[in-house]
Amino acid sequence: MSDMTSLPVTAADRLRLARLFGDLAVSAGALAMDVLSRAHIATQIKSDTSPVTEADERVEAHLLEALGRELPDLPVVAEEQAARGATPAHGDAFLLIDPIDGTREFLARSTEFTINIALVANAAPIVGAVSAPAQGRVWFAGAESFMADAAPGGALPAPQDWRRLQTRNAPARGLTALVSKSHLDAETIAFMGRLPIADRMSVGSSLKFCAIAEGVADVYPRFGPTMEWDTAAGDAILRAAGGVVLDPAGAPLLYNKAQARYRNGAFVAWGDPASAAIS
Numbered sequence: 001m002s003d004m005t006s007l008p009v010t011a012a013d014r015l016r017l018a019r020l021f022g023d024l025a026v027s028a029g030a031l032a033m034d035v036l037s038r039a040h041i042a043t044q045i046k047s048d049t050s051p052v053t054e055a056d057e058r059v060e061a062h063l064l065e066a067l068g069r070e071l072p073d074l075p076v077v078a079e080e081q082a083a084r085g086a087t088p089a090h091g092d093a094f095l096l097i098d099p100i101d102g103t104r105e106f107l108a109r110s111t112e113f114t115i116n117i118a119l120v121a122n123a124a125p126i127v128g129a130v131s132a133p134a135q136g137r138v139w140f141a142g143a144e145s146f147m148a149d150a151a152p153g154g155a156l157p158a159p160q161d162w163r164r165l166q167t168r169n170a171p172a173r174g175l176t177a178l179v180s181k182s183h184l185d186a187e188t189i190a191f192m193g194r195l196p197i198a199d200r201m202s203v204g205s206s207l208k209f210c211a212i213a214e215g216v217a218d219v220y221p222r223f224g225p226t227m228e229w230d231t232a233a234g235d236a237i238l239r240a241a242g243g244v245v246l247d248p249a250g251a252p253l254l255y256n257k258a259q260a261r262y263r264n265g266a267f268v269a270w271g272d273p274a275s276a277a278i279s
Contacts, residue, residue: 009119009121009126009127011142011143013142014126014127014142014143015142015143015144016142017119017127017142018127018128018129018140018141018142018146019140019156020070020071021117021118021119021127021128021129021140021233022129022131022138022140022148022150022156023155023156024063024066024067024070024117024129025063025115025116025117025129025130025131025138025140026131026133026138026150026151026152026153026154026155026156027062027066027153027154027155028059028062028063028099028115028131029115029131029133029152029153030133030152030153031055031058031059031062032055032058032059032100032106032113032115032133032134032152033133033134033152033153035053035054035055035058036055036106036109036134041053041054041055041106041107042054043107046083047083048083050103051103051104051107052080052083052103053100053103053106053107055099055100055106056079056080056099056100056103057080057099058099059099059100059115060078060079060080060081060097060099063078063097063099063115063117064076064078064081064097067095067097067117071095074093074094074095074119075088075089075090075094075095076088076094076095076096076097077090077094077095077096077097077228077229077262078096078097078099078229079097079098079099079227079229080099082227082229082261082262087258087262090258092121092122092123092256093119093120093121093122094119094120094256095117095118095119095120096116096117096118096119096120096125096228096229096232096233096255096262097116097117097229098114098115098116098206098227098229098230098233099115100113100114100115101113101114101115101116101130101205101206101229101230102114102204102205102206102207104204105204105205110134110204111132111134111135112132112134112203112204112205112207113132113133113134113204113205114130114131114132114205114206114207115130115131115133116128116129116130116206116229116230116232116233116234117129117233118229118232118233118235118236119236120228120232120255120256123254123255123256124239124252124254124255125231125232125233125235125236125239125255126142126236127141127142127236128140128141128232128233128234128235128236128237129141129233129237130206130207130209130210130233130234130237131150131152132205132207133152134152136149136150136151136152137149137150138150138156139165139210139213139234139237140156140237141165141213141236141237141239141240141241142240143240144164144240145164145165145166145213145237145238145240145241146162146163146164146165147162147163147165147210147213147214148161148162148163149161165213165214165215165237165240165241166215166241166242167212167213167215167238167241167242167243167271167272168215168218168271168272169272169274170218170271170272170274170275171198171218173198174196174197174198174199175195175196175197175198175199175218175219175275176197176198176199176200176201176216176217176218176219177192177195177197177199177200177201177217177218177219177220177221178200178201178202178203178208178211178212178217178219178220179192179200179201179202179203179220179221180202180203180204180208180222180224184202185223185224187223187266188221188222188223188224191221191223191268192221194279195219195279201217206230206231206233206234207234208220208234208269209231209233209234209235209237209238209245209269210234210237210238212238212241212243212269212270212271213234213237213238213240213241213243213271214241215241215271217271218270218271218272218275219268219269219270219271219275220268220269221267221268221269222266222267222268222269223266225263225264226263226264226267227262227263227264228255228256228257228262228263228264229262230264231245231253231264231267232255234269235253235269238269238271241271242271242273243269243270243271243272243273244269244270244273244276245267245268245269245270246267246268246269246270246276247265247266247267248265248266248267250276253267
């Protein structure tokens with residue numbers, strides 16, 4: 001699998017990459033937990049007014065080194081490097097890193113922050129891993145989607161300890177909607193008002209995609225701005241579990257938007273594609 005630039009990638013290749021990403025995301029969790037254990041977390045404010053911590057920088061550096069060693073032919077777009085204006089030229093296939101997704105949750109010492117790694121090919125996320133170090137869990141996907149318990153700093157467990165993920169059909173009693181802890185806006189509230197919502201939960205970071213992939217929630221609308229590294233890993237996991245992530249026109253959310261500096265538009269993540277069609 002030395003030449004990952006010749007696509008499409010086989011299901012076996014995608015599984016090997018999913019395992020690699022899962023391993024790397026779990027191992028990097030120790031760096032995040034080390035910073036989280038300190039009484040004071042050093043923080044700076046970026047030009048877009050979002051916070052960045054030592055954990056963001058350390059995890060990103062660790063993942064860049066590891067991915068450069070393991071997959072030297074694949075360019076990597078990483079959040080903190082991009083914030084400094086450093087993004088590599090790349091073609092249809094490239095990697096995305098979000099070293100700490102949910103930095104505000106991290107600073108609040110919530111367990112709802114994640115480490116995200118994804119492979120994008122032909123404008124779609126086809127492999128992804130999301131690690132929640134403070135929860136000791138990891139989700140990862142190629143052609144299929146899995147979840148496992150994994151202590152930060154350890155390794156991905158053996159396949160017999162994986163749980164395959166599958167989204168659920170829309171419940172007759174109504175949908176469970178997920179909203180961002182930090183970014184709930186009027187448009188999201190209005191959208192949910194048009195759906196048969198039975199329950200609403202506030203969840204941080206890319207854990208929202210993972211919850212839908214697990215079949216414990218049904219819909220996640222997001223109308224405020226996000227970046228491709230925020231969504232790609234969770235999107236890959238959800239798609240492989242049977243869900244969809246759609247733009248307002250009903251088309252799959254597209255990636256490789258380099259001219260837009262990798263900024264996403266509005267999207268809605270659905271567990272049951274039939275619900276998306278009805279909406």
